[in-house]
Amino acid sequence: MRITVVGDVLLDVDLSGEATRLCPDAPVPVVDVADVRRRAGGAGLVARMLVQDGHPVTLVTVLSDDDASLALEGALAGVRVVSGPSRARTPVKTRVRAGRHPVVRVDEGCERPEVPAATAGMLRALNQAEVIIVADYGRGVAANPEIRGVLEARAAEIPIVWDPHPSGAVPVPGVTVVTPNLSEAAKAAEAGTGTPAAIAAVGKTLLDNWQSQAVLVTMGEQGGLLSQRHAPPMTIPAPRTEVTDPCGAGDRLAASLAVHLGAGRSLDGAAELAISEAAAFLGAGGVASLPDRHRPVWHHSHEEDALDLARRVRANGGTVVATGGCFDLLHAGHARTLAAARDLGDCLIVCLNSDESVRRIKGEQRPIVGQQDRAELLLALACVDAVLVFGEDTPEACLESLRPDVWVKGGDYRASDLPEAGLIESWGGRCVTVPFHQARSTSVLADALAKVS
Structure with missing residues (x-):
């Protein structure tokens, strides 16, 4: 229904x-x-x-x-x-x-x-x-x-x-x-x-x-x-x-x-x-x-290995949330999506496309920002608990290792239509979409920067 x-x-x-x-x-x-x-x-x-x-x-x-x-x-x-x-x-x-x-x-x-x-x-x-x-x-x-x-x-x-x-x-x-x-x-x-x-x-x-x-x-x-x-x-x-x-x-x-x-x-x-x-x-x-939106605090360092964090949170009865993308030129739309994702569980792990992966997907001019800086910027956000960099074109192998309870993407489409939906559901996880902001994108920001450079 x-x-x-x-x-x-x-x-x-x-x-x-x-x-x-x-x-x-x-x-x-x-x-x-x-x-x-x-x-x-x-x-x-x-x-x-x-x-x-x-x-x-x-x-x-x-x-x-x-x-x-x-x-x-x-x-x-x-x-x-x-x-x-x-x-x-x-x-x-x-x-x-x-x-x-x-x-x-x-x-x-x-x-x-x-x-x-x-x-x-x-x-x-x-x-x-x-x-x-x-x-x-x-x-x-x-x-x-x-x-x-x-x-x-x-x-x-x-x-x-x-x-x-x-x-x-x-x-x-x-x-x-x-x-x-x-x-x-x-x-x-x-x-x-x-x-x-x-x-x-x-x-x-x-x-x-x-x-x-x-x-x-x-x-x-x-x-x-x-x-x-x-x-x-x-x-x-x-x-x-x-x-x-x-x-x-x-x-x-x-x-x-x-x-x-x-x-x-x-x-x-x-x-x-x-x-x-x-x-x-x-x-x-x-x-x-109504259910309390507050979550227990998991004390850890941002440098902690993402897989270790996932295992520790899950062992303590917590919910592991993951999302993924290139996150080239971090903007307000990213921040909002990540904050909404973090609220779904007890830790948020970002699966980040490597520089080589971004280049194959988006062309030789990308990424604008290297993977080390992109990871550092993501970790500077309070809502991000760990970053896991992957080199493939899709996050399937990364997800297979991480096995999150919730996989989050921003967009105006059904969660069941996500290409990762079948994989996530195979271990009992679920896919969730959160609001996507059309006016805020890396491409829009890159075009604006090009005009003033």
């Missing part, structure tokens, strides 16, 4: 610690921060949830060119990202927690930007999807006319779950189900929701206004109310659960709903399962319970 998530991405930062005293100059708690976690939020959170569940996912979005975006791309490692450029800052939402209890949230860069452009790759990914989730966070991706045109056309062919936002775009006609929460539904319908009858009326109004096949109004601990055409409203209760932080509940519900619809379940059955799974997610701690 090819699941595509389309929408706006945010960077969520969690600062967690204990509050045991009040600030001396104001009656507010002092939180001694013991843990800092950075997560993909918005559409990125939906995509990460699905990847965690074992589903192959494509995320269609736009990315900025700032420090927060770099952190966000690392948090999206393992997700196939097809992105266009954003002309706005990456939104950052920082939550401070004392124990499991939220204390305050600080938002940065959340001003509403212009509607971003859609690239051909973004539209192609939507046309290739078998299930689509629209995670609209009000920053314009779901308002793009070309994206909306594709979504409206695909609504007649595949399940589409639309998770709306108060300041977002109106859902396109024909989508399978729209999932507003109670306050979003009341605002969209411009009506009260004080009684079950009033909520049912709101659901009917939104069904008519949005021209969707169904509307599922989520009501927190009260479950949800499903309105469909030619059927009476259906109340779906939620299992009893203790909730300390409702953050991410709507994302969890949309993700589960899409999976069950894609598997062929009826809308009624999919909605019941999704509400139950969203409740279980909150009962387990919500977003705070």
Whole structure:
């Protein structure tokens, strides 16, 4: 099942610690921060949830060119990202927690930007999807006319779950189900929701206004109310659960709903399962319970032999990640790809083409920088733990010796299409792609240098 998530991405930062005293100059708690976690939020959170569940996912979005975006791309490692450029800052939402209890949230860069452009790759990914989730966070991706045109056309062919936002775009006609929460539904319908009858009326109004096949109004601990055409409203209760932080509940519900619809379940059955799974997610701690991206630190020297490092990390239960390439004229695109790769495991080993190998592949004028300097520059990056130079045209022999658990490449293609995929999978490894930055390449940098030399 090819699941595509389309929408706006945010960077969520969690600062967690204990509050045991009040600030001396104001009656507010002092939180001694013991843990800092950075997560993909918005559409990125939906995509990460699905990847965690074992589903192959494509995320269609736009990315900025700032420090927060770099952190966000690392948090999206393992997700196939097809992105266009954003002309706005990456939104950052920082939550401070004392124990499991939220204390305050600080938002940065959340001003509403212009509607971003859609690239051909973004539209192609939507046309290739078998299930689509629209995670609209009000920053314009779901308002793009070309994206909306594709979504409206695909609504007649595949399940589409639309998770709306108060300041977002109106859902396109024909989508399978729209999932507003109670306050979003009341605002969209411009009506009260004080009684079950009033909520049912709101659901009917939104069904008519949005021209969707169904509307599922989520009501927190009260479950949800499903309105469909030619059927009476259906109340779906939620299992009893203790909730300390409702953050991410709507994302969890949309993700589960899409999976069950894609598997062929009826809308009624999919909605019941999704509400139950969203409740279980909150009962387990919500977003705070998502896997910790922190990794143990492996103390070693950059000069340590790559094969020895791999053996030692694996012997201690760690995950060995490898990537490869020429890395001639190291640039920001390389740095971002390497940082995202390192976040997938406990060490990152770069398989580096030798000078002779680069020359055979790219011509007599390359490499521009010799292999010793290229290796030294790579090792200067905090995310690179070791470099293994190979002289062949392809890294197969190098990989056979290294046997990484994860092989990472940057690019806009499926991990299964990588030429090394069969070899990596032969020992139980997996191939992963991370975002590729078209505007940043060695060739572009070399051409620019030629003009000023």
